[in-house]
Amino acid sequence: MLRLRRPSWFAVLLTLAGVAVFVRLGIWQLDRAAYKERLLTRFDHASTAPLAPFAQVAGQAPRYRYTHVAVQGHFLRDRSYMWDDQTEGEQVGVDVYVPFVVPGHARLLLVNLGFLPHSGGTGNVPQMPPLPAGAVTLHGLYAPMPPPGLRIGGDQLARQRRYPKLATYLQLGQIRRDLGRPLDPGVLLLDPDPHAAYLRQWTPTFMPPARHQAYAFQWFSFAVAAVVIFIVLHRRKPGPAPDDDPPAPP
Numbered sequence: 658m659l660r661l662r663r664p665s666w667f668a669v670l671l672t673l674a675g676v677a678v679f680v681r682l683g684i685w686q687l688d689r690a691a692y693k694e695r696l697l698t699r700f701d702h703a704s705t706a707p708l709a710p711f712a713q714v715a716g717q718a719p720r721y722r723y724t725h726v727a728v729q730g731h732f733l734r735d736r737s738y739m740w741d742d743q744t745e746g747e748q749v750g751v752d753v754y755v756p757f758v759v760p761g762h763a764r765l766l767l768v769n770l771g772f773l774p775h776s777g778g779t780g781n782v783p784q785m786p787p788l789p790a791g792a793v794t795l796h797g798l799y800a801p802m803p804p805p806g807l808r809i810g811g812d813q814l815a816r817q818r819r820y821p822k823l824a825t826y827l828q829l830g831q832i833r834r835d836l837g838r839p840l841d842p843g844v845l846l847l848d849p850d851p852h853a854a855y856l857r858q859w860t861p862t863f864m865p866p867a868r869h870q871a872y873a874f875q876w877f878s879f880a881v882a883a884v885v886i887f888i889v890l891h892r893r894k895p896g897p898a899p900d901d902d903p904p905a906p907p
Contacts, residue, residue: 660893672887679880686873690866696721700861703798704848714799715762719843723861724799728766728845730759732788737821738814738832739782743772745856750774751783751823753855756836757795757845767802767832767844768795771855782823786854797847802829803862 703723711728732755739751750773756765773783805828813824814835822835833840849857 662891662893664887664891668887668891672883675883676880679876679883683873683876683880686869686876689864690869690873693864693866693869696861697866699723700798700859704859708796711759711762711766711799714843715759715766716764716841717843719799719801721801721861725796726799726845727794727796728757728759729792729794730757730762730766731790731792732757732768733765734788734790735820736836737785738827738835739773739821739823740827741823741825745772745774745858748772748774748856753785753821754827754832754844755788756832756838756840764839764841765836766841767829768797769844769846771847771853771857773855782821785821795845795847797845798859799843800846800859801862802844 699721700723703725706725708725708727711726714722714724714726734755736756738754740754741751743750743752753770753773755768755770757768759766773785775783805826812831812834813826814822814831817823824831829840829842829844846859847855847857
């Protein structure tokens with residue numbers, strides 16, 4: 658039978674507080690996982706949702722709202738950006754972004770054309786298929802710009818003079834400074850096109866539910882560990898076992 662020494666109030670309160678915090682954090686991570694599951698469902702449904710006019714979302718930060726929009730305008734064909742070191746399956750390549758002019762809208766809309774594989778090694782600029790010269794209508798998801806990752810080597814766009822510009826770190830503010838014109842806070846992820854040279858397999862740019870579930874398991878493990886440590890530190894050590902036969906008196 659497990660016997661414990663009488664613990665101090667401080668040890669009891671510290672253990673209870675730690676367990677409560679760890680359990681609360683675990684529950685919070687499970688709530689985040691459920692929320693991300695709903696976002697994934699919303700993202701999947703958005704690509705097949707009826708098209709809305711871009712004017713409904715123009716100038717708005719999309720955050721986790723994914724709107725399937727139609728927008729008319731024309732590309733800035735002499736300005737394009739390639740986000741290097743992107744992967745699709747076992748292929749390495751770039752994501753291609755081009756500014757898009759929407760008539761009557763003061764901001765430029767940044768359009769993600771999709772993934773273009775490298776013809777050579779990392780750092781090479783792939784050959785872009787020609788962009789349409791006139792007015793076009795685009796269909797796609799108005800979504801947040803993917804997180805830029807680790808920035809190394811300063812502003813890579815500012816050091817380049819020719820387009821397309823290639824960078825391993827890309828964000829809207831960086832492109833806005835390079836263009837010298839305001840940008841919409843979201844980007845347009847073009848609908849997949851089997852005839853296009855670009856691969857368009859869009860996924861939401863947030864931490865997946867499985868990661869939150871792993872963090873929840875970690876926090877619950879900490880709660881269990883706190884209880885185990887409390888028991889180990891306060892377990893009463895067994896005394897020496899009595900002899901079966903008492904020694905004879907002298």
